[in-house]
Amino acid sequence: MKYVPRLLLALAIPAVLFLLPWWTLVAAPTEGTSTLFWLGTAITVLGYVGLPAAMFLGHGPKQSDIASMVGDTALGVMWVLFSWSALGNVILRSALIIAGVDNPTRSHTVAITVLAVTAVLVAWGIYEARRVPRVRTVDVAIPGLGAGLDGLRMVVITDTHYAALDRLRWSERVVDVVNAQHPDIACHAGDLADGSVIKRRAQVDPLGKVEATLGRFYITGNHEYFGDAPGWIDHMQSIGWQPLHNQHELITHNGEQLIMAGIDDPTGVGMEGHGPNLSGALEGVDSALPVILLAHQPRQITDAVAAGVALQISGHTHGGQIWPFHYLVRLEQPVVAGLSRHGDRTQLYTSRGTGFWGPQLRVFAPSEITVLVLHPA
Template identity: 45%
Template sequence: MFILVLGSILGLMTFYVWFRTIRDTTGPGRRRRILTLALLGLTALLVLTLVLPRVTGIEQSGWFAWPGYVWFGLLVYLFLALLVIEPVRLVAWLRRRRAPAEPTPGLDRRQFLARAGAMAAGAAAVGVTGVGVTTAMGAPDVLRVPVRLPRLDAAFDGFRVAVVSDIHLGPLLGRAHTERIVRMINETEPDLVAVVGDLVDGTVEQLGPAAAPLADLVSREGTFFVTGNHEYFVDGTTSWLRELERLGLQVLRNENTRIRRGAAAFDLAGVNDIAGESRSDPPDFGRALRGVDPSTATVLLAHQPVQVAEAAQRQVDLQLSGHTHGGQMWPFHYAVELAQPVLAGLSTVRDTQLYVTRGAGFWGPPLRVGTRPDISVLTLRT
């Protein structure tokens, strides 16, 4: 259903782009046919990019996934740029209606304006897409954020939690991406690493080697993982959780553990993602928080920020989430804001603090526009 809806939207966008950049700028004939065939070819490439990796596998899809997804991003911003020009087109049309121009030989005024608009939109789309690809493929920012927890024991004052999410290993991001993230996290010398979901977009057989560098993560208290929605979009969710445990990550599957320093402690809990309901593996806050000490701090790992509503009801002190990508591609962050309580950063819901990382990877087009990838290091303070 998702592919059907997305395909319909992309089909309408492609038709609009054809109408404004090809039909309006050329007359009937050979040039229009060639440009139309080129656009149809790019459309076919995009369809292959969305569908074929499920058939060919991750390793065999890279050669068409890269140009396909880049065209996806370029199509989006070409569509938006052309929409921005529509008021100018309307004004020009109204002026022609009031004072029809005298016919002149060669290129008419309407076609000249159409070509000028198409060129301006194309230049803007290429520029935005280029910046977006550079940002998405660049090294994540390392954000250092102090978080005060009143119930945290003084023994943990200065405790550092490295939070990373949405790594999205798949056709476009592989082992080198994981190696860079692991190196950057280790350089922060964290006390604990929290990987809050959406690690993979493929099976263990396809992406196991790409995830293998996670075994090199170093922290005093270990690395913990909770599922994101994408862990349930692939075949073999349980296989992935076993593989991560083999790599040394502790999976919190609706459960909690005590983090200790001498006689002091706080509770670290994790809940499954909401998408787990489709695989009979839903989030269970009651089970995840069973046995936690109400007199000390509780930190919850939950992939989606929207899960903070129930966390707040259960007096969780701090929830760590991802999922939003910070919106990933402007202006689509407005749609994300409708579904999630916050895009990124630290906020408070009732008495529960919520921290949302913008993620270290991307999904779909390899673009980030208006937001950068990050690895967040939270320093807990009493």
């Protein structure tokens, strides 16, 4: 009985995603009477049954890569189709009613428009998700930063989510772009991969070629705790990255110093020795030195403000990944993307992420490789 609520939720979400597109593309244009109505209804029912089945086979105990690719892609396509079905019915249908356009022309126009817009956005979204991210450069003023650290370049990648789709070549090209930015410090802010080290290490290993003069630092995201967080911490260390597992490192450059700290994702609380511990990470830190904190989720900023952190770097949100999902993300996180100020002295940079999770689509939420250039405030 304890699985009944989960089962009902797993059936309810696809029902919502399929019902509105079915009415928009099938029921309304055919008025429920033609062969196309029954064919469209059959395809809808097949999709309604197949989507949760593929998601379970892909992300459940079997961990089938083929099923996860099919299920994730179908989920993304249906989200786009559902979103634009809603917009088509609210905006376009209302405009046609006001203009005096009668059925079936009105319903045909809405259906064709929704289908065309969805097709274009899905094709574009796949291209955006699979391309090498654009570089985004942001200047950040840090209180207490020494003059010798002015212009320090921190290159941030996050949410690479190496998974069922083999992106080895993409990973190698990301490393090339990162190195072309000549980072002083390189950071990976979590959600490295989905799956075990054995299954995904080939895609991750190119990160060992990232070059950063003052260090390469990595923290866990929530997805590491869905797989093998200790294994990924060990593996990143084996390829030359310094995991910041609730700890800090002192960075010295041109006679000046700053603190580079990192904490675990909150999802790790259930695992012994894991979970965020900011006070432990900053134990023994000189309070006069500015602290740069890697924390996967933006909502961890509350503790960062209390601790007087100068800059928190986060990911997790993907910028919403597929519009208009960012409105739902905003219900859980204080920021979806970009540089923001919190409290009197703390700033937060939230990356839209370098890769993608699940559906290989990005719609109005482009990926990024971020260059944070630090300056004294």
